Amino acid sequence: MPDYFNWIKAWHIISMVCWFAAIFYLPRLFVYHAMSEDKISQERFAVMERKLYRGIMTPAMIATWAFGLWMVVLGWDVYKSQGWLHAKLTLVVLLSAYHGACGFYRKKLMDNPQFKSHVFWRWFNEIPVFALVAIVILVVVKPF
Template sequence: MLWIKAFHIVAVVCWFAMLFYLPRLFVYHAMAEDEISKERFKVMERKLYRGIGTPSMVATIVLGAWLASYNGAYYAASIWFWIKLSLIFILIGYHHMCGAMVKKFARDENPHGHVYFRWFNEFPVLILIAVVILVVVKPNF
C-alpha cells in the first residue's frame, strides 16, 4: 500500500505542476505578438497537456481509487472524503477547460487576454489548499 501511496503522491505533484504551469503559458501566449513565439507556445502547451498533464491526472485517479479501496467503508462514511472527491471532480473539469484552451490557442481563437489567464491560473491553488487540509486534518463535520 505504501508504494501505491508514494506513486499517487508523485502523480498528484506532476498533475499540479501542469495545472500551475499551463495557465502561466496561456498568460505568455496571450501576450505574444510574433508568430515564432505563438507557435512555440502552441507546441509547449500541447506537449505539457497531453504528455504530462493528462497521464498524471489518470494516474492520480487510478492510484487514488486503488488506495481508497483498501478501506472503502471508512472513506464512504467520511464527509471530508466526499468533499475532497467533489473538489477533485471540479479539478478534473478545470483540467478539461485547460485542454479546451490548448485547442483554442492552437487554432488562434483565444478569446481572452493575459489578465483573464492570470486569474484563471490561481484556481488550482485554492483547490490544492482545500484538498491538502482535508486529507491531513480530516475534519469531522
C-alpha cells in the same frame, strides 16, 4: 490495509504533485501565449502547451485518479463514512473539469492567441491553488 497500501499512497502523491505542477504551469503558458505577437512565438507556445497537456498533465491526472481510487477501494470500509473524503473527491472532480477546460482553451489559443487577455489567464491560473489548499487540509486535518 494491505502491506503495499503505503506504496500506492506514495505513487498517488507523486502523480498528484506532477499533475499540480503541470496544472499550475499550463495557464502560465497561456499568459505568455496571449501576450505573444509574432507567429514564431505563438507556434512555440502552442507546441509547449500541447506537450505539457498531453505528455505530462493528462497522464499525471490519470495516474492520480487510478492510485486514489485504488486506495479508496482497498479502504472502502474505513472511508465510506468519512466526509472529508467525499469533499476531497468532489474537489478532484472539479479539478478534473478545470483540466478539461485547460484542454479546451489550449485548442482555442492555437486558432486565436488573443481570444482572452493575459489578465484573464492570470486569474484563471489561480483557481487550482484553492483546490490544492482545500484538498491538502481535507486529507491532513480531516475536519469532518
